Amino acid sequence: MSTLPPPATVSPQQRAYLAARPLRWLAALSLILPAMVFVISAWLSYDHHQLAVRDQLQRDLSRLYEHALKVFETFDLSARYVTQVISNASNAEMRANEASFHDRLKSLTESLPQLRDIWIVDEQGYGIVSGTLFPMPRVDLSDREYFSVHKNDPSRGLFISDVIEARVADLHFFAISRRRNNADGSFAGVSVISVRPEYFTSYYQQLKLPGIAAIVREDGALIARYPYTGMTNIRLSSDGAFMRGIHENPESGLTEGVSSLDRQPRIYAYRRLPTYPIYVTVGIDKTEVTIAWLSDIGNHLLFGIPATLALFALSLVALRRTERGALAHGQLQQEVARRELTERALRQSQKMEAVGRLTGGIAHDFNNLLTAILGNVDLAMRRLPESEERVRRLLGSARQASERAATLVQRLLAYSRQHPLEMKAVDVNRLVQGMSELLRRTIGETVTVETVLGGGLWKTAIDPNQLENALLNLAINARDAMPEGGRLTIETANAYLDEAYVIEHAGEMAHGQYVLVAVTDSGTGMSREVIERAFEPFFTTKPTGAGTGLGLSMVYGFVKQSGGHIKIYSEPGEGTSIKLYFPRLADGSDLPAWMPVSEDLVANGPDTGSLANTILLVEDDEEVNRFATEVLREEGFNVIATHDAQSALRLLDANPGVKLLFTDVVLPGGMNGRQLADEALRRRPDLKVLYATGYTRNAIIHQGRLDADVELLTKPFTPDLLVAKVRQMFETLESVAEDDDEAPTGPERAGPPS
8 A cells, every 4th residue: 555645744734824924024123123213213312312411411510610710709809808808907996996907897798799708717716807797706616627727837828628517606607717826926816707608509500501500628528519408418429420530530520420419320420620729510300301311202202103103003004914815725725735645545445445345255265264274284184194295285285285275364354444343451661572583583593683672661452462563574575675684673661642743644543642553674675666556455676476565554453453654764775674662552451461472371181170172163154163162172171162142042042061152253144143142141140152253244343443352363374373272262161150150158258257
């Protein structure tokens, strides 16, 4: 039989996918390209906003720097004026003329809004004269930082203090102080100009700056800030963004980071005032920059997103139409391929059906003839003296020809799946291991036989005798493919056939778990053409007369009848591997377990024990009836023979000692062997039944498998096979009787009374 090609490996869905691939790319690019353009534009826009912010900071810094520079110049002028006012007057003279000095300092304080006050402090830290207070209260200022700095450091010039709180009023200021010396150079006190911090914040507020503005001492002391904090002694952290920036670039620069004051991320621009340890700085929150940037790109998205979505929607419409068209085209092609495959399968099924009907039509009568021929030849050879060598040789040739004819019929039945299968729960590892020696003897010494048995192998439901025949056929074919010797490997394993594999092989089997038996040789291999025809009946590559061409056909039919799958893997010159897949047997199966047949069944004589060894034989073929009766009687059995079911029932009733009913399945008179057995068992439930058949469709076989309660002897059979099977039946009968005799009954089963 030629293997049917699988349907198109490309499904309609795959065809639709392949056909629509360019449009999928187009749809993807309609989103990806605008997204890429948007990302690049957003990145450029972000850089633009960063540059714009830095430019804005530099412009704002320039304005604040110019303002601070002018304000601190007024402080210099104010300091010179104070020096002129007090001239070389001593502290005692200033106390004596406090009113005069007060008026002159007051006029300067009131003329400059940035000034809060001007104080002259003596060497003890007490105020002498002020521009706002008169008379001067006795206020001790010796604990002020500016006083301590000038008193302890004669070389110290200008000093700018932190923002501090006034002692005589609820006011804040920062002080610009200078040391005063006596004529002999000794410390005479300090002159202090108090500056309003809010003067700077008011100015910064008028500018409506987008961020913060501040004046910071070089050590981080904050002396003025917008927005105004209203706090004193504020000092920036040395590891903050601003302090790191002035440490790296002391004069001016740009820096960014998190503020140590309010923990906001900012970008700062700063610049140092000349001759003053003061920095003017402006900063803007990075969040504001991000918001402005997002607002800018949001305007682009407002127009870009609808256009992109429209393009994407058009691509999807085209994609869907293309997919539907390609899917319909693919389904049409698949349907055409499926119909072609169905037609080929139908033709193949019709061919198998024709072969099966032809084989079945002749199998029954032909097997009866072969049974009579083989049986009588065997009986003749038993009775023939050893001296009649020539006659013995002729009978042997006749027997050999009969066996070949019987094998031919059995292979035709197996190929057409009409051969009855006696299903058992088989441990394939044990079966293969038991066949190893037989295979070595069969294929000769030039071929090395190896077995690779899989661990934890599942059991499978098959006919063990048919599997042995299949493996023997495959081994002989492998031997013929290795005329100069080689290696034959029989391997077993657990396997799983998935849905993709089943679809690829046109659904010849169901997906699931299988027991694999692989027969691999290192021979000449097969071409693709040979593989396609390998399972056809009577197809062979061997020379004429060297083979029937039914070996692989028989294996194929057996595997398919067992619900399995067979696959050939081969290449010319690379050897061949034939893999047999049998369905895994469920753990809860009630099939009987297979056990190897005992080799001494034929050798041992009948042991009837206390049981009668009477057999009721029902066979419509006269020659087979006579042959079977004669063989069994020679072996010591009591045989009652008849030709039809009605007479068999009468004989059964008349002979209560009958223990075994041996009946053909096909009988004349309207009642077949199965119906006869059912009626006999109704009358005699303890009766054992043995069937014999050369071919039957549904009496004791359903779906190609023997019924679970059936014992069968397949025609043609030899005297040895007949005797062995009958003895096996009587041994089973005896073991059941012994179990019944040993079983306790009555009070013994219940135990002694208490």
